[in-house]
Amino acid sequence: MQRELGTRKVVRTSLVVVVAMVGFVGLMIPLYDIICDITGLNGKTGVVATEDVTNQTADHTITVQFDGTVNSDLPWAFKPKQFSMEVIPGKLYATEYIAQNVADVAVTGQAVPSVAPGQASLYFSKTECFCFTEQLLQPGEEKNMPVTFIVSSDIPKDIEVLTLSYTFFNKNKMTAEQAANNTNHDNI
Amino acid sequence: MSHDITHDEIAHDHHDHDHKPKGFVKRWLMTTNHKDIGTLYLIFAFAMFIFGGAMAMVIRLELFQPGLQFVEPDFFNQMTTMHALIMVFGAVMPAFVGLANWMIPMMIGAPDMALPRMNNWSFWILPFAFAILSSTLFMDGGAPAGGWTMYPPLVLQGGHNVAYLVFAVHLMGISSIMGAINVIATIMNMRAPNVGYLNMPLFVWTWLITAFLLIAVMPVLAGAVTMLLTDRYFDTSFFNAAGGGDPVLFQHIFWFFGHPEVYIMILPAFGVISEIIPTFARKPLFGYVSMVYATAAIAFLSFIVWAHHMFSVGMPLGAELYFMYATMMIAVPTGVKVFNWVATMWKGSMTFETPMLFSLAFVILFTIGGFSGVMMALAPVDLQYHDTYFIVAHFHYVLVTGAVFAIIAGAYYWLPKWSGHMYNERLGKIHFWWSTISVNVLFFPQHFLGLAGMPRRIPDYSTQFAEFNMWSSIGGFAFGLAQVFFIYIVWKTVRGGEKATAEVWEGAKGLEWTVPSPAPYHTFEDFGPVDLDKMAHGKTH
Numbered sequence: 001m002q003r004e005l006g007t008r009k010v011v012r013t014s015l016v017v018v019v020a021m022v023g024f025v026g027l028m029i030p031l032y033d034i035i036c037d038i039t040g041l042n043g044k045t046g047v048v049a050t051e052d053v054t055n056q057t058a059d060h061t062i063t064v065q066f067d068g069t070v071n072s073d074l075p076w077a078f079k080p081k082q083f084s085m086e087v088i089p090g091k092l093y094a095t096e097y098i099a100q101n102v103a104d105v106a107v108t109g110q111a112v113p114s115v116a117p118g119q120a121s122l123y124f125s126k127t128e129c130f131c132f133t134e135q136l137l138q139p140g141e142e143k144n145m146p147v148t149f150i151v152s153s154d155i156p157k158d159i160e161v162l163t164l165s166y167t168f169f170n171k172n173k174m175t176a177e178q179a180a181n182n183t184n185h186d187n188i
Numbered sequence: 189m190s191h192d193i194t195h196d197e198i199a200h201d202h203h204d205h206d207h208k209p210k211g212f213v214k215r216w217l218m219t220t221n222h223k224d225i226g227t228l229y230l231i232f233a234f235a236m237f238i239f240g241g242a243m244a245m246v247i248r249l250e251l252f253q254p255g256l257q258f259v260e261p262d263f264f265n266q267m268t269t270m271h272a273l274i275m276v277f278g279a280v281m282p283a284f285v286g287l288a289n290w291m292i293p294m295m296i297g298a299p300d301m302a303l304p305r306m307n308n309w310s311f312w313i314l315p316f317a318f319a320i321l322s323s324t325l326f327m328d329g330g331a332p333a334g335g336w337t338m339y340p341p342l343v344l345q346g347g348h349n350v351a352y353l354v355f356a357v358h359l360m361g362i363s364s365i366m367g368a369i370n371v372i373a374t375i376m377n378m379r380a381p382n383v384g385y386l387n388m389p390l391f392v393w394t395w396l397i398t399a400f401l402l403i404a405v406m407p408v409l410a411g412a413v414t415m416l417l418t419d420r421y422f423d424t425s426f427f428n429a430a431g432g433g434d435p436v437l438f439q440h441i442f443w444f445f446g447h448p449e450v451y452i453m454i455l456p457a458f459g460v461i462s463e464i465i466p467t468f469a470r471k472p473l474f475g476y477v478s479m480v481y482a483t484a485a486i487a488f489l490s491f492i493v494w495a496h497h498m499f500s501v502g503m504p505l506g507a508e509l510y511f512m513y514a515t516m517m518i519a520v521p522t523g524v525k526v527f528n529w530v531a532t533m534w535k536g537s538m539t540f541e542t543p544m545l546f547s548l549a550f551v552i553l554f555t556i557g558g559f560s561g562v563m564m565a566l567a568p569v570d571l572q573y574h575d576t577y578f579i580v581a582h583f584h585y586v587l588v589t590g591a592v593f594a595i596i597a598g599a600y601y602w603l604p605k606w607s608g609h610m611y612n613e614r615l616g617k618i619h620f621w622w623s624t625i626s627v628n629v630l631f632f633p634q635h636f637l638g639l640a641g642m643p644r645r646i647p648d649y650s651t652q653f654a655e656f657n658m659w660s661s662i663g664g665f666a667f668g669l670a671q672v673f674f675i676y677i678v679w680k681t682v683r684g685g686e687k688a689t690a691e692v693w694e695g696a697k698g699l700e701w702t703v704p705s706p707a708p709y710h711t712f713e714d715f716g717p718v719d720l721d722k723m724a725h726g727k728t729h
Contacts, residue, residue, distance in 0.1 A: 003715075006377035007302045014369040018407050025411030025441060029426060032437050039504060042434050071430065112429050119504055169430035 040121040043114040057090030058153040067165040068097050074170040075103035076137065081144075090153035092127065097145040097166065101137035108136045108171040111145075113164065120162040123155035134171050208709050217312070220304035221709060222289045227606070228311050229286030230599075234675070236278030236318065237592075241668050243271040248630075248664035250647050251657050264647035265333035270325070272336035273353075276453070277360045278318050280587065283595045284456040285310075285367045288395050291602065292371065294700040294711055295389045297380030297718040302373035310366035317359035324349040335645060337442055338413065340427040340435050344420045351421070354413045361406040368402035371395055382717040386480070387726050389698055390473065393480050394459030397487045401448045401455075404491075409445040412438060436501050443494035451490045454554075454586060455483055457594030458525055461547050464601050465529050466724060467696045468544035469536030475528040476725050482521035482528075489518050499570045508567040515565035519558065526555055541693075542616030546597035549624050550590060557585030560635065575645075578638025584631045589624075596623075596674070603681055604688035608706030611681040619677060622670040629663030697724035 066080035111131040115121035130145035329347030425431025560582040633656035688705040720726030
């Protein structure tokens with residue numbers, strides 16, 4: 001009897017651990033986002049900040065590099081107009097990317113930004129960006145895509161170069177795929 | 189137990205007075221006997237070992253020469269992915285569960301596992317899980333080919349096999365969790381009344397700790413693959429950058445499972461080796477309590493080092509440093525174990541029967557795998573090793589010459605107890621030398637290939653890698669053949685051979701050696717106290 005009670009207790013406790021660990025995985029999603037917000041781990045750029053524009057500027061410059069790629073699902077050409085610029089932290093700068101739809105149908109794209117090194121993403125904000133909204137390009141249409149950004153004057157001195165990178169994803173494809181997921185095969 | 193056995197009698201006539209269930213279905217499909225279920229697990233694991241091994245042969249055949257000769261690149265990738273999934277979840281883990289089922293009750297004086305019916309269930313889920321997984325090989329689009337680590341977005345781009353993969357992993361997880369709960373319940377509640385925790389053999393200790401790891405991390409894997417499934421079919425974006433998710437998050441979750449998982453595969457191996465070496469050195473295990481603490485320390489550390497698999501994804505410097513130092517710390521308790529095994533042998537009256545030979549090879553070759561592990565723990569140099577054949581060499585040294593050698597050693601060590609017959613020592617020694625030489629020809633050159641820059645999971649390579657790859661393939665075919673020879677040895681032993689005594693090995697300590705060979709269908713039925721003098725650590729309190 002004693003033995004049976006003991007076994008029951010072990011089973012109950014073990015099942016609680018199993019359920020708790022499933023919960024822990026669920027918790028990892030928001031937890032990861034919070035940790036990334038604090039540390040800049042995944043290079044996601046922060047909130048839009050207009051009031052960050054202060055008179056305070058740093059007394060050194062840093063190099064900002066621009067990078068643009070398209071996901072293989074998107075029939076676009078996409079690249080920065082200018083590959084790098086010297087900026088004074090605390091000042092507002094503007095640059096442009098160029099995107100062209102090379103397909104013969106209209107395609108909607110969504111750009112996802114990322115900053116490397118991750119730590120620098122905490123000091124990088126955009127006041128205006130083509131990535132804030134979806135972009136629709138008609139067949140063959142070419143469009144300039146402006147970004148205005150500011151690097152905070154608080155940025156640590158040891159970060160001398162930072163890279164702003166965009167990946168454009170196919171928004172049509174995503175929704176189409178979501179709608180018709182019962183197709184036999186996905187052509188990548 | 190008054191057996192009246194002649195060698196040419198067939199097996200099921202032996203134990204009529206053991207009250208074994210009659211008929212194949214009742215005996216095997218519906219069995220709740222820990223020995224039968226242990227046998228089922230071991231047979232299943234060996235079948236999967238041969239199945240996964242056949243895939244390794246395809247891989248080595250394609251890599252025999254540069255260029256594409258035999259298989260399409262996509263099929264090659266299916267082979268690497270399925271080989272890993274089948275070996276990890278189908279061969280190594282079930283083999284250790286099989287050993288646990290057979291030995292744990294007999295080692296602690298228990299009549300059976302605590303939850304015999306669940307035991308039956310946790311085994312019979314496995315054939316279904318692997319049938320689901322293997323069925324993808326015959327489907328349009330083929331089997332999963334994105335690597336056993338299932339990284340998105342790649343794994344989601346291979347067609348519908350991802351759904352089969354996810355459900356198979358769920359089933360394996362359920363099976364492992366049920367097996368682990370059973371082991372914990374057995375060890376905590378079913379010990380003979382005078383057997384304390386610090387009387388338990390080390391195999392039982394390592395399995396107790398392994399079982400805790402299993403119930404802690406298998407749900408994590410299940411959660412991760414479920415998110416893959418919803419990302420693929422239900423429009424979520426957990427790991428999809430276009431929808432605001434992050435593929436790197438999957439790697440964090442996967443390796444939070446994955447690192448404890450590698451210890452799930454090696455801790456029971458430590459236990460097996462800790463049983464065998466004292467027997468053949470004829471000395472008690474050196475530093476028994478420190479072995480228990482070292483095992484627990486390794487298990488704890490396994491939870492806080494996961495990102496050393498991800499040094500190249502781009503982490504903050506602080507995180508790289510932390511994971512580097514924490515990982516190197518694992519070498520300390522592991523070193524305690526290796527030195528304790530060596531100290532156990534020191535001035536012992538050693539003999540070198542096959543189980544001991546495999547155990548000695550384990551100590552040496554596992555340590556080589558451990559050393560390359562310490563090399564990879566160094567974040568700055570890991571950037572060079574990442575995703576190269578150096579990694580392949582490392583984890584095959586710890587898993588093949590580590591886990592698999594320990595399983596083979598355990599099989600030779602306990603086979604006389606299971607079957608009642610001694611195996612042929614000469615054939616065992618041939619198997620040992622054949623395996624040990626060929627496995628080194630197979631994996632040692634892969635270190636050099638990796639350092640020279642050959643990437644893993646690629647069916648073709650540039651010509652400067654040709655010689656080492658050819659050696660490696662020759663070693664691979666020889667090692668594969670050696671395991672077919674092992675089937676023959678086991679088959680021959682089960683069918684007949686010299687009658688084994690109850691003790692089997694001269695002076696062997698442990699309760700399993702107090703019951704006759706073959707072990708009767710039911711043992712330790714009275715729940716009574718056992719003779720502590722017969723246990724290796726029986727007098728420690």
